[in-house]
Amino acid sequence: MAMMREGDAPDMTLASSVTIDDVRRAAERIAGHAVRTPVLTSARLDAMLGVRAFFKCENLQRVGAFKFRGALNAMSALDGDARTRGVLAYSSGNHAQAIALAASLLGVRAVIVMPEDAPRTKLDGTRAYLEISGRSAGEIVTYDPKTTLREELGGSIARERGLTIIPPYDHPDVIAGQGTAGLELLEEVGELDELYVCTGGGGLLSGCAIAAKAMSPRCLVVGVEPEAGDDATRSFASGRLCTVRNPGTICDGARTPYLGRYTFPLVVRYVDAMATVDDAEVVAAMRLAMEHLKIVVEPTGVLGLAGMVKSVREVGSRDGATRRVGVVVSGGNVDLDALAGLLGRG
């Protein structure tokens, strides 16, 4: 697949590469394996913010993040031959665990390429999911990130063994899978005035935006990024790909350096606005989610909530009416010691 480069314009012919029908097909494929996650509400939070808010809790999804939807959909969509040969993914985060669990459930072999200095909990988690059905569904290949490029190592293993690479976000089946979170939310709560979605590579955002525009056409879809990693916000504003490498933010899931070949045009077509929040706003949103929704969230997971809170405080209520807002909470995979440290900051 051709890589995007700084300054590239989005290829708008790819803006129709994922449609609401693809999202609906994905919903059928993942039914029974993925959890239909609960939509939580809080009367106190609503009263505090002056909105009626609906939280789609993907931290309560299997592997603790929405990533399972896309991984499962992409692997389910493989033809028989490709399934027999297996898949490869490189990730040190939630995508690795999602591929590992999907491999176990579907009986597809997976190779997961991870840096050897990845956090022990991520390595352990990925291994546990590969073995969860009682026999191993694949293997973890580690590499030294100082000497090896994961794309090169992963590419060569995939070519050698005939494996299909499942990328973490820039793939139509992955995007359609992530969109099922938005589809379920809108099916459950009906039309919304606004929908806030966290943004890393734009897979969840574009998938949910496709669902929202189909189910609730007047819904304003807002992508929310960490201020220090505002590549998608600047790309959206300028119409040219901007990149930010290794941004200094606690939102480790949103450190992706750029939108993708598919997600950039989809975001341009379906998303209405981009917003950024700083780390202090993210920590404040984590506290709100823990106190009022009683859920464990990772920093990236509450970008949408942080963006919503900021918008409500800046814009206030529109026409005096109570806005119906949706928020996708993307994940809850946070080390508890790190969490205790973040709470200490607040």
Place this chain on the structure above:
Amino acid sequence: MAMMREGDAPDMTLASSVTIDDVRRAAERIAGHAVRTPVLTSARLDAMLGVRAFFKCENLQRVGAFKFRGALNAMSALDGDARTRGVLAYSSGNHAQAIALAASLLGVRAVIVMPEDAPRTKLDGTRAYLEISGRSAGEIVTYDPKTTLREELGGSIARERGLTIIPPYDHPDVIAGQGTAGLELLEEVGELDELYVCTGGGGLLSGCAIAAKAMSPRCLVVGVEPEAGDDATRSFASGRLCTVRNPGTICDGARTPYLGRYTFPLVVRYVDAMATVDDAEVVAAMRLAMEHLKIVVEPTGVLGLAGMVKSVREVGSRDGATRRVGVVVSGGNVDLDALAGLLGRG
């Protein structure tokens, strides 16, 4: 109502004061107001413990605890006259917030009697729920716990104003309301081998036990208490009421000194076993719930999980079969700073 005293035998004529029909009627009454809370599962936790576990998450109930079910059912069951006069409750914990929210939703006036040194968050929470509909549904009366007995103060206000006292657990309508948590769990997951329920005054335990025995007759129902506050365990074993005042445990919701006039006979009739866990086991269970279920739990909230983990480690698997176990997670109202401190202990 006559108080129970140390050494009293349970009045077994009261063991039929709450039936499965009462629990079903309660379910109808609270539908639409109470949340049908999600049942969460974790494949990794199951693999780790060698069980198939279903967690009924009452921390995701309104006000963050199962207490809302009983309060709402008892207040909904009042006749027109009693509703017009209003209710009174004394509590410094989840019951106060439950009564306050139920009062707001039902348009019933409530007086909540709280110690003036109650944690600020509890006072603020109760006040917020009294005002959540936009107008005040009642008032908080504070007292100095060094000079005043809450029962006397509450009793005299109730007599003066003709208010109905809604006790936190020892009342048939409260017990039936709490039982709806167990009813929903069994409706959703089908028969269980075991059900673990945390135990303070025994309202949740007896209500859930009634539901479990009706829906899944062979299900073993286990009540779990903090080791330092093992009054119900000793009462259950001896057949005579034992009391423990102000036990030193982090499980503040289970510091109730004794089972009640109704709950003691109900526990004797419907519960199969009692178990205790120490604070370290509670903290370990909190970590498991946060890591694998991604939920915020208060110490009392995970007594059931802690008891289940202990039982699994002691007993192992029965006949090599995977046990289907239910666990009621009772609440999530924990101060985040206290939570960070508890995580630091683990």
